[in-house]
Amino acid sequence: MIVVVDYDTGNTRNLKKALDYLGIANQLSSDPATILAADGLILPGVGAFQKAMAALEARDLVSVLQTAAQQGKPMLGICLGMQLLVETGYEFGPAKGLGLLPGEVVPIPTDLGLKVPHMGWNTNDVLQQNPVADVFNHQATYFVHSFYVQTAAKNIIAQTDYGVKIPSIIQQDNVMGMQFHPEKSGQVGLLGLARFNKELVLA
Amino acid sequence: MLAKRIVPCLDVDHGRVKKGVNFVDLTDVGDPAEIAAAYEKQGADELVFLDITATNEARGAMVDTIEKVAAQVFMPLTVGGGIKSVADMQALLKAGADKIALNSAAVTQPELIHAGAEKFGRQCIVVAIDVRWDEATQEYRVYVNGGRKATDLEAISWAKKVVALGAGELLVTSMDRDGTKSGYDLALYQALTAAVNVPIVASGGCGKLADFNDLFAKTDVDAALAASVFHYGELTIPQVKQSLREQGVIVR
Numbered sequence: 001m002i003v004v005v006d007y008d009t010g011n012t013r014n015l016k017k018a019l020d021y022l023g024i025a026n027q028l029s030s031d032p033a034t035i036l037a038a039d040g041l042i043l044p045g046v047g048a049f050q051k052a053m054a055a056l057e058a059r060d061l062v063s064v065l066q067t068a069a070q071q072g073k074p075m076l077g078i079c080l081g082m083q084l085l086v087e088t089g090y091e092f093g094p095a096k097g098l099g100l101l102p103g104e105v106v107p108i109p110t111d112l113g114l115k116v117p118h119m120g121w122n123t124n125d126v127l128q129q130n131p132v133a134d135v136f137n138h139q140a141t142y143f144v145h146s147f148y149v150q151t152a153a154k155n156i157i158a159q160t161d162y163g164v165k166i167p168s169i170i171q172q173d174n175v176m177g178m179q180f181h182p183e184k185s186g187q188v189g190l191l192g193l194a195r196f197n198k199e200l201v202l203a
Numbered sequence: 204m205l206a207k208r209i210v211p212c213l214d215v216d217h218g219r220v221k222k223g224v225n226f227v228d229l230t231d232v233g234d235p236a237e238i239a240a241a242y243e244k245q246g247a248d249e250l251v252f253l254d255i256t257a258t259n260e261a262r263g264a265m266v267d268t269i270e271k272v273a274a275q276v277f278m279p280l281t282v283g284g285g286i287k288s289v290a291d292m293q294a295l296l297k298a299g300a301d302k303i304a305l306n307s308a309a310v311t312q313p314e315l316i317h318a319g320a321e322k323f324g325r326q327c328i329v330v331a332i333d334v335r336w337d338e339a340t341q342e343y344r345v346y347v348n349g350g351r352k353a354t355d356l357e358a359i360s361w362a363k364k365v366v367a368l369g370a371g372e373l374l375v376t377s378m379d380r381d382g383t384k385s386g387y388d389l390a391l392y393q394a395l396t397a398a399v400n401v402p403i404v405a406s407g408g409c410g411k412l413a414d415f416n417d418l419f420a421k422t423d424v425d426a427a428l429a430a431s432v433f434h435y436g437e438l439t440i441p442q443v444k445q446s447l448r449e450q451g452v453i454v455r
Contacts, residue, residue: 014299017274046296048324080324092321110400117326117371119402120425121206121248121455140206140455142279144301144326146371161204184279184301186243 002026003038007055015044018183032064040201045080049089069100074200075175082177103151114163117146122160131199133157133169139188141180206455208248208426211433214255218264236271245440254284266298273299306331307347320369330370334358335378366399377407384410392422412446419452
């Protein structure tokens with residue numbers, strides 16, 4: 001059973017709909033006991049960093065997610081959910097993240113003439129072979145974000161080119177993040193979610 | 204690199220697609236989920252749903268519609284029409300919308316743009332702007348209430364203002380070109396892309412393949428929205444993308 005962490009900042013249910021469509025057992029929950037009992041977790045994300053952390057905090061989920069990660073539970077953060085996995089964010093002021101991976105979340109620079117948000121379909125280049133990430137190599141997925149993660153090279157599994165190189169898939173052990181929305185990236189996105197379930201959750 | 208987007212737009216009235224859509228053999232041409240799935244199959248990059256009834260009573264119907272579409276269709280969905288509060292936005296986002304388009308409410312309650320951006324992230328907040336060229340003042344003027352009511356806002360400065368308030372994307376319709384099939388208003392989009400730094404979706408006027416080519420060759424917009432040319436099967440999305448590819452435009 002995958003638990004999609006429900007913290008009420010956006011369209012958590014899109015993830016659920018994609019998992020339902022794929023026939024993957026899942027439930028939405030913000031209940032700590034349910035989260036700690038799950039086989040795998042997905043932390044979705046639409047929203048702003050600080051408010052999202054505050055929403056997790058208000059549900060006492062920060063330490064729950066940290067505990068789950070330490071226990072080795074497979075965890076996938078999506079979009080803002082990926083950004084929350086690292087140590088610090090700067091959207092609407094600095095805020096602490098979950099700190100499950102090293103790194104910080106910085107704004108996409110505007111001085112390069114890049115439009116912000118980075119919004120639309122962009123191509124992924126897989127840098128390190130990975131049973132989940134491999135399905136996305138040279139495939140376009142849907143991105144929509146104004147900030148991006150900077151983390152150690154060893155944790156960057158795939159990247160996309162938007163003038164700056166943006167890590168599109170990151171991983172450290174059981175914790176994985178996707179900057180794009182697999183649940184909004186058509187067939188390849190659904191395949192990636194199915195692989196996460198097969199390779200990390202059911203493995 | 205980032206692909207240019209091709210975006211069909213569906214007008215929804217009480218949970219049904221209003222204008223006829225007859226490009227494929229659908230059993231029910233008014234069903235939004237069925238039409239959305241057909242567009243996804245064609246390779247649409249995103250869909251825009253406009254609630255053209257946009258009354259409080261119809262809001263529930265729009266939420267239901269988006270619920271149904273988002274259970275079958277896995278691409279970005281933008282929803283607009285009559286959204287007046289953060290609660291409206293949240294209901295639609297929860298149902299499966301990815302972006303919320305504010306039009307008249309952005310003019311009457313500009314603070315809503317900021318409130319939405321702060322709660323959901325500015326990438327969630329699209330401001331839709333309907334504009335018409337004003338010969339007297341030689342300016343683009345903003346219209347609201349479905350294009351029926353003129354405002355005293357000049358479009359380019361309004362675009363800058365909404366971006367400063369937190370809009371993450373602009374969906375700009377040329378009322379002069381809408382329905383004419385005489386091509387997108389290139390001068391409008393050149394002025395807009397020079398003025399603001401967020402993605403812009405161009406709308407109004409496309410009738411043939413060359414209109415899409417011109418739009419992306421001559422302006423820096425990110426997406427082209429079209430309705431009737433796709434609904435009536437005059438053009439297909441694969442045709443448009445193939446034509447753009449031949450011109451060196453990056454598409455998915």
